[in-house]
Amino acid sequence: MTEKGKVLISSSAKGTIKQSAQLAQELCLGLEISRVPLYKNENLTVKDTIDKINEEIKDFKGRITLHGMFSDVNIASQDCILRKMSRQRCFESFEIGKGIKADTVLFHSGNKGTKHYGSIEQFKKNFIAFYKDFIKEFEKAGIIAVIENVFETEPKFCIELIEKVNSNNLKLALDTGHVNLYAHQTKTVDWIKEYGNNLYHMHIHNNFGNNDDHSNLSNGTVNYKDIFNQLKELKLNPTIVLEMFTEEDIRKSINLMSELNFFKSEAV
Numbered sequence: 146m147t148e149k150g151k152v153l154i155s156s157s158a159k160g161t162i163k164q165s166a167q168l169a170q171e172l173c174l175g176l177e178i179s180r181v182p183l184y185k186n187e188n189l190t191v192k193d194t195i196d197k198i199n200e201e202i203k204d205f206k207g208r209i210t211l212h213g214m215f216s217d218v219n220i221a222s223q224d225c226i227l228r229k230m231s232r233q234r235c236f237e238s239f240e241i242g243k244g245i246k247a248d249t250v251l252f253h254s255g256n257k258g259t260k261h262y263g264s265i266e267q268f269k270k271n272f273i274a275f276y277k278d279f280i281k282e283f284e285k286a287g288i289i290a291v292i293e294n295v296f297e298t299e300p301k302f303c304i305e306l307i308e309k310v311n312s313n314n315l316k317l318a319l320d321t322g323h324v325n326l327y328a329h330q331t332k333t334v335d336w337i338k339e340y341g342n343n344l345y346h347m348h349i350h351n352n353f354g355n356n357d358d359h360s361n362l363s364n365g366t367v368n369y370k371d372i373f374n375q376l377k378e379l380k381l382n383p384t385i386v387l388e389m390f391t392e393e394d395i396r397k398s399i400n401l402m403s404e405l406n407f408f409k410s411e412a413v
Contacts, residue, residue, distance in 0.1 A: 152402075153177045153210060153386045154395055162201035168392060172399065175208030177251075177386045181241060184214055191237050195244030202245070210346070210384065211247040213238030219255040221271035223264070231255070232275060239282055239290075249289045249346060249384065251318050254303055258296035258327070269306065276310045283314040291318035291346040298328045300339040307343060316345030322352050322359065322388070325367050329354070333367065334375040344381055348388040349398075361394035362401045373407045 153175035156165040162178065169176040183194040202209065214234040222228045235252060242250035256268060276290075283290045292303055292315070307315050317340050324333045337344060349372075351365030352358040362369045376382070387395050 151175070151208075151382065151384050153208060153384065155179050155212075155386060155388050155390065157390045158392060158395055162198060166202045166205040168395070169207055170205055172395070173207070174387075175210070175384075176202065176205060177210045177212055177388075178202075178245065178247070179212035181212075181214050181238070183237065183241070184216060191240050191244075194241055198241070198245050208384075209245060209247045210249040210251065210386070211238065211242040211245065213242070213250050213252045215253045218253065219257070220275050221255055221268045223267060223271075228271070232279075235275075235279060236282075239279075239286075239288075242288060243286050247288065249291060250283075251291050251293055251346060253295050254292050254297065254306065256296055256302065258298070269309075272306055273309045276306070276312075276315060280310060280312045280315050284312060289314055289316055289345060291316045293318040293320050293323075293346075293348065294328075294336075295320070295323050296327050297323075299331055300336045304339060304343065317343045318346035318348065319344055319383075320348040320388075321367050321369075321372065322348065322350045322357060322365075325352055325354050325365070326357060334371050337372065337375045337379065337381065341379070342381070344383050346384045346386070348386050350388045359389050359394075361389055361397040363397060364394075369401065370405055373402070373405050 154169050156162045156176055156178045157180055159165040159168055166176050178198060182197055183189050218231045218234050220231045220235055238250055294303055297303060303317055319336055319340060321333050324336055350359040351362050351367045352360060353365050387398050389395050
């Protein structure tokens with residue numbers, strides 16, 4: 146069982162952030178803000194973005210987290226111009242998170258899955274150097290930053306990154322759908338074991354291992370009974386985001402979680 150307040154839906158669940166917030170409120174769940182408006186509007190400032198989101202969620206009473214900007218972002222790029230632009234997006238995401246009172250801001254690792262050893266080591270070096278400085282902003286603000294797996298094929302990669310940065314404000318986010326897509330030689334339950342107490346945040350959704358469908362929990366090859374049992378066995382209680390993009394999929398997933406005794410939901 147998990148605390149209901151630690152289960153959230155994505156703001157991409159409905160057509161607008163406001164509509165998603167209303168759905169989250171109805172379901173007594175939290176809300177993760179994704180698809181930050183600043184991404185697609187070159188004339189929108191960080192302040193404008195904060196004001197726009199706050200207007201959309203002004204009547205929402207639940208927990209708020211933020212999915213930081215991620216499209217083409219690579220703070221560890223070997224290209225100095227791309228690295229600079231990516232780092233700007235990270236700082237903007239932090240400011241937006243602080244401005245909307247999010248308690249957690251999620252970032253993709255940016256790892257592209259290259260198998261060139263030298264490039265991998267340079268990526269790690271650049272990533273760690275950036276986050277050792279960047280995480281200080283989170284420490285001052287009392288916000289947690291979490292790193293999400295995307296193309297990683299095993300859990301040790303992300304674990305090494307946060308261990309080298311060594312901050313209580315930098316934790317791990319596990320995306321179960323991404324594990325099913327890109328880490329075919331490992332099981333999600335093994336990632337949970339490896340992440341251990343560093344597992345702070347989860348994105349859960351399903352697929353069949355060939356497309357990032359973001360389906361409901363029963364529609365795919367990810368075994369959520371085993372995942373929930375593993376969390377219970379290890380006494381881990383991360384924030385859980387139902388990262389699905391239709392109300393129907395969210396409601397189906399809530400019902401499945403209730404059937405598996407993961408949490409009790411009255412509003413489904």
